[in-house]
Amino acid sequence: MYLEKINSPADLAGLSVTELELLAAEIRELVIETVSVNGGHLGASLGTVELILALHRVFKVPEDRLLFDVGHQAYAHKILTGRREFFKTLRRHGGCAGFPAAWESEFDVGASGHAGTAISTAVGLSAAFGRSGSPHRAVAVVGDGALNCGMSLEGMINASRDGKNLIVVLNDNKMSIQENVGGMAHYLNCLISGSSYNKFKMTVKRLLKTLPRHEAIHRFIKRTEDLLKGIFLPGIVFEQLGFRYIGPINGHSLPDLLRTLERVRELEGPILVHVITEKGRGYEFARQEPARYHGVAGFDRATGRLKKSEGPTFSNAFGDAMVRLGEAHPEVAAISAAMVSGTGLNRFQQKFPGRCFDVGICEEHAVTFAGGLAAGGMRPVCAIYSTFLQRAFDSIYHDVVLPKQPVILALDRGGAVEDGPTHHGIYDLGFLRELPGLTVMAPRSERELELMLDFAYELKAPAAVRYPRGGSPADPAETVPPLELGRAEVVRAGGDGPVIWAMGPEVYTALEAARLLEVAGKGSCTVVNARFLAPFDGETARRLAASGRPVATVEDHRITGGLASALDEALADAPHGKVLHFGWPDRVIPHGCVGELKREFGLTAEAVAEKLGSL
Structure with a gap:
């Protein structure tokens, strides 16, 4: 066993190439075992083991700064930098983060969860090193998918001026740039x-x-x-951007990697090293189907069977609704930013391949492209994870809201998620609600999501539908009344108890809290499904608050900017009783099981009932 003796990258110095290869196998074993139990990003991290070993062997990290774009591929880095045992707590609450995190280790730079940031950060580090006369290097490991991100190109354009200490390692695990052209390329590369x-x-x-x-x-x-x-x-395009291109080289050959990186370390940058790796290497199921094993909730090692959510999910309901919408309206198109599968658009893509556009990791382009489709007479539905839509804020305002294009934004993963602060979708309402003319909705159930998508189509104006990962506890037979623009739904008419406003599936949290309060003899609560966050139903809010009963909000969003703010604004100049808010506080929310996070931050039905019952 070699891995148990590695407590920092310095411990790699005395190992032979053969010993490093055996160490690589042990690292893969630890990654497979941990992700099978805890979930995580498997395929990319299995593909970069030798590359990360070589980088830590050749460069002096953390004096040399090693960045990952994104952290999906960085598990071996975590294991080699003193976190071998801690890694076994991957993605657990209070355990090892799923991405490199500066607050976790001095070996990590920044917060590596969104694509396209590593090159720009590394160029900044390189410029700082150059200004101080430091010989240290900034090494950015960038996947071929992240290289498509516009910010990556912006960083590369500026590298010719500020990249003297810069090395970009292109981890090409889909061979999307160009295939190796044989012995002559290898010879010229050497x-x-x-x-x-x-x-x-x-x-x-x-x-x-x-x-x-x-x-x-x-x-x-x-x-x-x-x-x-x-x-x-194949690297002439990088040469034209001012980089010295080296590659492609075999990313699983430690002799080739060590030899190349040792030479590169002595050269002046900017330099791009093109490395070919194989996603899922070392675990046959992941190697054969890298897309399925990119990010997983866990799996059975022997069979490769993935753990799946029980029952319907919002993403699946959205995908089914999109197919029906596409069948009924030939002008409907779907847009994804490299998340066709994750957002449930697989069936739409298969049925209408000419109307499904995957633009890659380019969220700004996705939204502006949607505006262009709408201007051309189509009805685009742009499905993007909430955390990534943050990048497209200006595009939403400038290219959709201002020209009043009938673009529908489908915000998947709205709310807290297991991956932590880089992926929590708890800030979206804070910037969407402030945009004039943008209708913002949040469905409490999968059925209500379908109705909202149809409503948004008929609206013929900019609209956003926000929903969480997973599913709701709704009864499939539950009746969902029709929607009226800007009108909330009273789902439980109470008497003398508090009025609880909720949005999305938190409506069911509010209903359970109301039940607990009634059982405890604390009054009969009224529960309201907000439905629309913009325009918000201020009329209903003022009417229900006029009795002086306590009013509360429950939301899977930060307290500022979302439902709580909407209610406060509505009641600012109206008579009302005590107001309480239940949402994510004004601090960075860590990673972990969402249920555990809600318990810690008092967002369960029991916590809501206890606090309201104490009034």
Whole structure:
């Protein structure tokens, strides 16, 4: 056993290549075992084990800064940086975070949960190193999917100026740039990364400057060099952006990785090292179906069978409703930002391939593209996880709301999720409610989601439908009344007890709290399903508050900006009794099981009933 002796990257120094390969196998075993129980991102992290071993062997981290874009691929990094045992608590409340996190370890940089950030951060680090005269390197490990993100391109454009200490490692696990072109590419790669070649190149440059017309001669040599690399190597586009391109190399060959990175460490940046890896390597089920094993809730190691949610889910209901909407209206189109499967659009894509657009990890483009489709007469439904829609705020305002384009935004994963602060969708209402003319809805059940999607289509104006991950506790036979713009639904008419407003599935939390209060003899509560967060039903809020009974809100959102704020605004100049709010507090919410988080922060029916009952 080698892994039990590795407590920091410094412990890799004395290991031979053979021993490192055995260590890689032990790391994979730990990753598979932990993710099978706890859930997590399996495929990408299995594919980067040798790469991360080589990076920690060659570079001096944390003095050299190692960044991951995104942290899906960083489990081996966590294991090698003193968190071997802690890693076994992956994604558990109070345990190891699912992504690199600066608050967890000095070896992590920033919060690595959203794509496209690593290159820009690394360019900033490189500029800081250059300004201080530091020899340390900023190394950004970027997946081929994240390279499509517009922010990655922005960072690369600026790297030519500020990237002297910058190395970008392109982890290409889908071969989306270009396939290896064989022995000549390997030979030229070894040549241009070698110290002899680069010393010779610098010597020739110095000699040329002593000759007449040296600039013309230098341009001719540069054009010849670029021509040869363009013929034999797939990286000419990176060279044009100012990077020295090296690759592609086998990301599972430790000898190749160590040799290349040791040479690269001595070169001046910016440098891009193109590494080919295989998602799911070491676990056949994940290797065969990398998309299914990208992010999992857990699985049976022997059979590969994934743990799945019981019963219907909002994402599935959305997908089914989209198919029906697409069948009824040929102008309906679906847009996803690299989350076709995650948002439930698989069936729509299969049935209407010409009307389903996966734009990659480009949320701003997705929303503005939707605005363009709408301007061209189509009816786009843009499905994006809440946490990622934050990136598209300006696009929503500038390209959808201002021109009043009938774009429907489907906000999946609205609310807290297991992955933690980089993925909690608890801030969306804070920026959506403030946009004039944008209708914002939150369904309490899968059936109500279907009605809201139809309502948004008929509205013919900008609209957003926000719903959480998983499903609701609603009875499938439950009657859902028709929607009226800006009108809430009183789902339980009480008498002398508090008035509880709720949105989304928290309506069922409120109903259970009302039941508990009545059983305890604390009065008969009124429960209101807000339905619309914008426009909010201020008329009903003022009418129910006029009796002076306590009023409360329950929401899977931060207390500021969401339902609580909407109610406060409605009651600001109206008579009312005591007001209490139940939502996520003004602090960073950690990762962990959502049920555990709700218990800790007092968002369960029992906690709501106890606090209201004490009034």
